[in-house]
Amino acid sequence: MISTTQTQAQELSKQLYDAHESYKDSSFTHRRFKHRDILPVLQQLGEPLSVSPVGTSLEGRSIHQVKAGTGSIPVLLWSQMHGDEATATMAMFDIFRFLQASSDGFDEMRQTILSNTTLYFLPMLNPDGAERFQRRTSADIDMNRDALRLQSPESVLLKSLQQTLKPLVGFNLHDQNPRYSVGRSDKQAVVSFLATAYDPARSINEVRKRSMQLIVGMNRVLQRFIPGQVARYDDEFEPRAFGDNIQKWGTTLILIESGGQVGDPEKMSIRRLNFVAILTALHAIATQSYSEEKIADYQAIPENGRPLFDLLIRNATAMRNGKPYAIDLGINHVEVNTDSARAFSYRSTIEDIGDLSTFHGLTELDATGLTLTPVRLHPTTLDSIADLRKLDLVTLRQEGIVAFKIRGPIRKNTFPRYLVHLLSDGKLPGRPPGLGQIPTFLLKQGSKTKYVFVNGFSEEATGNGVVD
Structure with a gap:
């Protein structure tokens, strides 16, 4: 049975999907943009957004935080931890345009999010990697395996923000191998989710349960647009990974992986799906409607299968x-x-x-x-x-x-x-x-x-x- 809240979320997601083009930031037409390309776009952002530098990369490129909202629920979102995984960065800039808009039919949704949450965005966390369009930092460190040693300044920054902001929810935004299938089917995994484990036993506490519940809602939304093409990662505990550790440190962690779609090498269609999924999840956090979801529905999402x-x-x-x-x-x-x-x-x-x-x-x-x-x-x-x-x-x-x-x-x-x-x-x-x-x-x-x-x-x- 689908509740009234879930039905409303479905309708809202369809409206966002249809309206995405009006919020799509025209500065980004391909995935291989650089740090210098996002700087002028950040400088142009205005109310209700505020932009501030919060750190620098190993090679001295600035890392910026975009803040929005005045609510009591802190949410931290970061993209391009891996420098060649840029789909969600583009979606973030579309979300910034959405949050700045008004009188477009989404004022109630926008106000609900901004009055109940405080959002902290980190677009392009690994600008040195983005400069080379490579996964690792300029020191050849995989940031998502640096949560324990914290050898890169970018990793130190991310942990510091998690420890000081103490976000209720964190969104870890990635791109995955575009050849993953959904289970053993012939369908491409266009988007995959993961509620990361925080211990080897893959236990489920309230923090991780919230991850699963939010993913259930996002999966339901995306099934409308990419039926049968949403998967989830295997949740084996990885003690070095930021996602697993952030869940362990008390922040509900949602991993979103953008895969691929035939005929869309620049991932513009998956950029749109990120826009819809993230905004509907932020609304669910603001209204706490995710509490209705059942974790069994998360576990029913097929795992990423053998690469196609x-x-x-x-x-x-x-x-x-x-x-x-x-x-x-x-x-x-x-x-x-x-x-x-x-x-x-x-x-x-x-x-x-x-x-x-x-x-x-x-x-x-x-x-x-x-x-x-x-x-x-x-x-x-x-x-x-x-x-x-x-x-x-x-x-x-x-x-x-x-x-x-x-x-x-x-x-x-x-x-x-x-x-x-x-x-x-x-x-x-x-x-x-x-x-x-x-x-x-x-x-x-x-x-x-x-x-x-x-x-x-x-x-x-x-x-x-x-x-x-």
């Missing part, structure tokens, strides 16, 4: 010593930072090969009747991309020639209309394509090339799609 592949090719035929074998290929695309402040490239790998019938992929291709075939290298070393563009790539593709050696520099946006594998040393992936190799190969139907794969990305051999 980015691409799973099923039922391909591979020739080994003249004999055909049926194989599946599991391929993952790994983001690689580039010199550009916001760009990245992919380096793909064949992660597994063989019988993958019990696995799932975010994208799947049935290659029944198709033979896995190595690509061929064009016999002539070309001087430039301009020379490549002069070639009859359609005919060459049918001959299996997809790889080209280029002498000159390769500039972005100068590539031809078809997928090609460019080389500087003339070396191709192994023959035949195998475990751990770059997935550049052909899928052929008889003598006809059906699909071309370059670095794990594909197009039909007769297609004319442009590769970004």
Whole structure:
């Protein structure tokens, strides 16, 4: 049975979801923003928000606190403890815009939150890591494993704020591996939660119970928008982790992990889900409506399952010593930072090969009747991309020639209309394509090339799609 309060929360979440675009801070259009990008946005924040520096990183970058509300319930929220986990930071700035708004249909909700809670936000707790878009600090310390030694100044700051503010609730906001499944299903875990354990026995006291109750409400809200795609982390106690220790120190700790969604590499849709989930949770804290929730509903949320592949090719035929074998290929695309402040490239790998019938992929291709075939290298070393563009790539593709050696520099946006594998040393992936190799190969139907794969990305051999 769903109570009247829960029904109202559901309706409120739908209104927030629909209205998010009007609060979306346009300063953030991609995940790889830097400390210097958030500073002018922080400086522009006004009532009822106040901004103050509360510490500095190892390399001297300022860490700011944004405060809102005058209520008796303190709540602490921090993001980018890991520098490359920026989804919730974007959502925080959307929440700031929401809290500054008025006469938009949310005045009652806003007033309830601000009059009953005092909110302390720490956007970008690890600015040195964000500068490099890496998980760890500039001293190569994983902050979420530094709660005991407190070797990084960022870790010292977080513990100090927890000890002095004594928040009733803390939100530890992260991004997770986007390939986690929900249980053993084929569904991607778009968002995962965790009510961290505070001891090895995974005991449940009132502090941890509150975590579970709040997560139950957030899960119910998100199920409306991503049905069947919410999971929870395994709650094995990690004695070095901040989440586990903050729960142990008496603050109800909610871990939110933003996963991924196919077709949304910059996580704008999950940013929206964070906005909705966090605001509805803050309202539940302000009204104490979470007390109605049952911890059994938390335990019923499926755990994160076995990682999915980015691409799973099923039922391909591979020739080994003249004999055909049926194989599946599991391929993952790994983001690689580039010199550009916001760009990245992919380096793909064949992660597994063989019988993958019990696995799932975010994208799947049935290659029944198709033979896995190595690509061929064009016999002539070309001087430039301009020379490549002069070639009859359609005919060459049918001959299996997809790889080209280029002498000159390769500039972005100068590539031809078809997928090609460019080389500087003339070396191709192994023959035949195998475990751990770059997935550049052909899928052929008889003598006809059906699909071309370059670095794990594909197009039909007769297609004319442009590769970004």
